[in-house]
């Protein structure tokens with residue numbers, strides 16, 4: 470028979486010290502799951518706050534994080550990682566945050582356990598002071614017959630801010646005839662001790678999967694922002710608000726080959742696909758006389774790119790020839806892989822400018838860092 474059933478069956482017959490112990494055990498059996506839940510919730514927030522301060526990637530805004538991701542990619546120098554970043558920027562960002570947070574929590578310093586234990590100590594103090602406060606209130610009310618009910622009211626009220634412990638769940642024990650309310654202090658401390666011990670044991674083995682709400686998700690939410698990508702080059706809109714008003718925009722557009730775009734040739738009334746990859750950036754092309762193809766035999770001058778309809782019409786791309794050194798370095802370093810990946814060639818109109826080959830990784834990163 471569970472303690473709860475016990476109380477249901479013998480609601481009036483219990484008295485004396487053993488009654489207080491059983492009361493305390495029952496109450497702690499209700500506290501335990503609420504406490505565990507609260508600790509993980511609180512710890513997730515603590516970790517999210519701490520990494521914002523301790524991990525350089527998260528110290529600034531999304532452009533700071535963007536810089537660290539590009540730096541990471543350049544250091545790794547793996548084409549597959551670049552393609553993942555370019556094709557699924559949101560997923561890449563979330564994975565990057567997840568990896569960073571997990572390493573921080575689970576490396577040799579075992580910070581995760583430390584965070585959980587810290588939360589546990591704070592909650593333990595809260596519970597102890599709620600016990601003390603409730604006892605203090607009740608012991609001056611010797612006139613009241615429903616002392617335990619009063620004690621529970623106070624206990625749930627004091628703890629209510631930190632733990633979800635509905636008073637209604639404790640109806641089964643509110644009619645106990647406990648006369649020595651002060652003895653409850655000791656009984657509660659005793660009954661709480663195995664609960665604390667079990668949690669401490671659990672925390673030694675804790676994994677990130679123990680969290681219902683993962684710390685990295687909380688961090689990722691802070692870097693959410695607009696996720697729209699330029700329909701030409703794939704650069705992600707830099708607006709920090711999702712579903713923002715006005716046009717999408719980015720500070721720097723990228724060579725369109727990063728999304729595998731290829732030049733078309735218009736002969737007569739037909740357009741023919743060439744094998745020339747596009748190394749130009751969108752913000753240069755919008756001031757050129759070039760056109761782009763939106764569907765078979767439908768082409769639009771770049772100068773009137775908005776006429777191509779959604780999503781083009783939702784972007785503001787002012788003419789600007791500046792291109793980041795980073796992408797010059799990337800294109801010239803990974804030219805073979807890009808040619809294979811997009812089944813095109815860097816020749817004809819897609820010739821890589823000679824100056825790009827002289828850009829080193831160091832130059833590229835130094836320029837990014839300044840921005």
Ligand SMILES: [Zn+2]
Pocket residue numbers: 699700701702703704722723751752
């Ligand atoms: Zn673009």
Ligand SMILES: [Zn+2]
Pocket residue numbers: 695696697706707708713716717718
């Ligand atoms: Zn946007």
